[in-house]
Structures are given as C-alpha cells and as structure tokens.
Amino acid sequence: MSNIVLMDGGMGQELVRRSPDALTQLWGGAVLRDHPHIVGGLHEDFLRAGAKALITNSYSLSRPRLSRDGQEDMLDLLQNRACEIAIEAIDTTGSDVTLLGSLPPLNGSYHPDSTPPVEEAAAQFAEIAEIQAPYVDALLCETMSSINEAQGALMGAARAGKPIWLAFTTDDDDGTKLRSGEPLADALDAVAGAKHLAAILINCTRPEAVDQGMPTLAQCGLPFGAYANGFTRIETNYVPGAKVDELSTRNDLTPEAYADFAMGWVEQGATIVGGCCEVGPAHIAVLSQRLQAAGHSITKDLT
Numbered sequence: 001m002s003n004i005v006l007m008d009g010g011m012g013q014e015l016v017r018r019s020p021d022a023l024t025q026l027w028g029g030a031v032l033r034d035h036p037h038i039v040g041g042l043h044e045d046f047l048r049a050g051a052k053a054l055i056t057n058s059y060s061l062s063r064p065r066l067s068r069d070g071q072e073d074m075l076d077l078l079q080n081r082a083c084e085i086a087i088e089a090i091d092t093t094g095s096d097v098t099l100l101g102s103l104p105p106l107n108g109s110y111h112p113d114s115t116p117p118v119e120e121a122a123a124q125f126a127e128i129a130e131i132q133a134p135y136v137d138a139l140l141c142e143t144m145s146s147i148n149e150a151q152g153a154l155m156g157a158a159r160a161g162k163p164i165w166l167a168f169t170t171d172d173d174d175g176t177k178l179r180s181g182e183p184l185a186d187a188l189d190a191v192a193g194a195k196h197l198a199a200i201l202i203n204c205t206r207p208e209a210v211d212q213g214m215p216t217l218a219q220c221g222l223p224f225g226a227y228a229n230g231f232t233r234i235e236t237n238y239v240p241g242a243k244v245d246e247l248s249t250r251n252d253l254t255p256e257a258y259a260d261f262a263m264g265w266v267e268q269g270a271t272i273v274g275g276c277c278e279v280g281p282a283h284i285a286v287l288s289q290r291l292q293a294a295g296h297s298i299t300k301d302l303t
Contacts, residue, residue: 003265003303005098007053007162007227007274008046009284014250015042015057019125029060032078033071036085043052043089045281050288052097052300053274054090055140056132058082063124074077076131081119083135098300100140100165102134109204110234112146112180112220118155121148125156133160142167143204146180147190158195165272166191167203172233175205175212179234180240199302202226203275207253207261208234214268223302225270227260230278249278255286261293262287271303 012028018038024030032039040058042237047054048237061079064071066194086099102124107114115121118135129139139162150166168187176184184202191197202210207228217224231259232248261274275283289300 001297002090002266002271003299003301004296005053005223005225005272005300005302006051006288006291006298007272008043008051009057009136009227009275009281010229010277011039011042011055011057011277012059013277014098014280015039015126018042024069025060025069027060028057029152032057032061032085033074036081039082040085040092040115042087042281043086044093045098046284047093047095048091049281049285050298052298053100053272054086054097056082056086056101056102056136058102058128058132059142062104062106062128065108071180074215075127075261079128079131083132084191087135096300098137099135100138101129101136101162103128103139103141103157105143105145105149109143110145110179112149114298115146115149116153118148118194118243121152122155126159126266127156129160133162136162138163138165138198140165140167143169145169145178147178147182147187150187150191154194154197162196163198164194164195164196165199166194167201167202168229169204170202170209170213172206172209175202175209176216177216184213185219187219187273188216197222199223199225199272201272202228204229206231207258209263211261214265214270216268223271225272226262226265227274227276228258228279229276253278258283259287259290263290266291266296268285
C-alpha cells in the first residue's frame with residue numbers, strides 16, 4: 001500500500017454555480033473579488049471531503065486575463081486574497097495540508113499558440129509566484145499545453161525558490177500527446193532536471209486520456225499523478241480565456257466513476273490524485289473513502 005497525496009477538485013465551475021452573479025471571463029476570480037466567502041466555503045468543503053493538498057483560487061488571475069477585464073491593477077490584491085482565503089479555510093477546518101499556489105496559462109487554457117515566448121512568460125509567472133511564495137508550500141504550474149509553456153512557467157516559478165509541481169494538459173483523444181501535439185515523453189525529457197521541480201502530473205483532460213498518458217508519466221522519475229476534468233472534451237474552436245459555459249459537462253462521471261479512474265492511476269504507481277473542472281467535493285469524498293478502503297494512507301507529503 002502507498003502514501004497518496006489527495007488533492008482537492010475543481011474550483012471554477014463549482015464557484016460559478018454557487019455565485020448569484022452571471023459568469024464572466026474571470027470565472028472563479030470574479031467570485032473571489034465579489035463573494036470571497038463563497039470561495040472560502042468551497043475550500044472548506046474540499047478539506048472536509050478529505051483533501052490534503054489545496055490549490056489557491058487564482059487560476060484566472062494572470063496579468064493578461066485581468067487586463068482584458070479592465071482589472072490589471074487588481075493583480076496583487078486578488079492574488080494575496082486568494083492565498084489568504086485558502087489559509088483561512090485551512091485554519092477554520094483545522095486541516096494539516098499542503099497549500100499549492102496556482103500558476104495557470106497566462107492567456108487562457110488549452111491553446112499553445114496563445115503562449116508568450118519563454119522569457120516573456122517567465123517574467124509574468126515569476127511575478128505571480130513571488131506574490132504567492134510567502135503563503136504557499138509549493139507552486140503548481142498547471143494546465144500546461146506545450147513544452148514552451150511549461151518551460152516558461154518553470155523558469156518563472158523557480159525564482160520564488162519553492163518546490164514546483166508541474167501539470168501538463170493532454171489531448172482528449174490521445175493522452176500520450178500534449179494539446180500542442182508534442183509527445184508527452186518529449187515534454188518530460190524537456191523539463192527533466194528543472195530547478196525545484198518536485199512532481200509531474202496530467203490535468204484538465206478527460207480521465208480516459210489520463211489512462212493513456214499514465215504509463216509515460218510513470219517514467220518521469222519523480223512523484224507523479226493526475227487530476228482530470230469532467231468535460232465532454234475541449235473543442236478546437238474554444239477561444240483562450242473564453243467563458244467556460246462554452247464547454248459541455250459530461251453526465252456519466254459520477255463520484256464513483258471518477259474514483260474508478262483515479263484508483264486505476266494509483267495502481268499504475270501514481271501517488272498524487274485529485275480532480276479538476278467538474279470534479280467536486282462529493283467526488284473527492286468518495287475517492288478518499290476508496291483510497292482508505294484499499295489500505296492506502298492519505299498524506300499531504302510527497303514520497
């Protein structure tokens with residue numbers, strides 16, 4: 001049996017459901033700005049479900065995305081607030097967890113052609129990482145859709161001196177490839193030995209694609225795992241930074257069904273599992289129960 005880090009699930013979709021306001025391009029960031037208590041409540045729900053790694057609700061809070069919404073001057077304030085609310089939820093629930101600072105795609109998800117050049121991206125990622133560093137235990141570069149995007153994020157995050165978890169998003173139909181079309185194996189080679197890199201994951205793709213990519217990920221030489229989404233797929237015409245109501249939610253990914261997938265990843269050696277978009281507290285609660293029933297220990301620490 002193994003020690004498993006159980007991450008939380010997707011924040012954005014659930015926050016939009018809980019918010020009384022119309023959806024905007026800032027997604028969960030708008031809820032953070034206008035209804036911070038809703039963000040804190042969802043963090044608490046994930047912690048009570050059994051999560052031992054909590055991600056800050058800062059996925060849409062990059063300078064380019066805030067600028068498109070006329071909120072660029074709010075970057076420091078909102079990033080700090082996202083970290084503070086996560087810590088408040090940890091304190092409220094008395095949880096002992098790893099807090100991960102989210103470093104997302106700068107311009108929006110799933111489109112490698114929207115990624116700035118590596119050096120330019122690194123400067124923007126570093127700005128976010130340095131705000132989060134006093135609060136978080138590690139930084140999570142997530143939903144990286146190309147090698148260049150990952151390299152820019154790693155370069156920027158490294159400046160904060162914190163451990164880095166790196167999560168690639170893969171093609172919905174072929175989990176052995178990134179959304180850029182580059183082989184996942186090549187991406188692992190490209191980031192091998194990166195400064196402060198502590199774990200590698202697959203995220204925000206269909207769990208079936210994670211199944212395909214897991215054998216490759218298992219060769220990375222670091223703690224590895226996955227947190228998949230519950231979308232039917234990411235359509236090729238999806239515009240980076242668009243409203244997420246343009247994406248369709250599948251209706252067959254029950255908590256039990258999602259746990260079946262995640263337990264399969266653990267059987268392949270994954271020691272980090274959780275959920276992304278459309279994977280809520282109920283999914284994490286069932287997964288926690290399944291892991292413990294199988295004799296695994298749930299921990300906050302990488303092994």
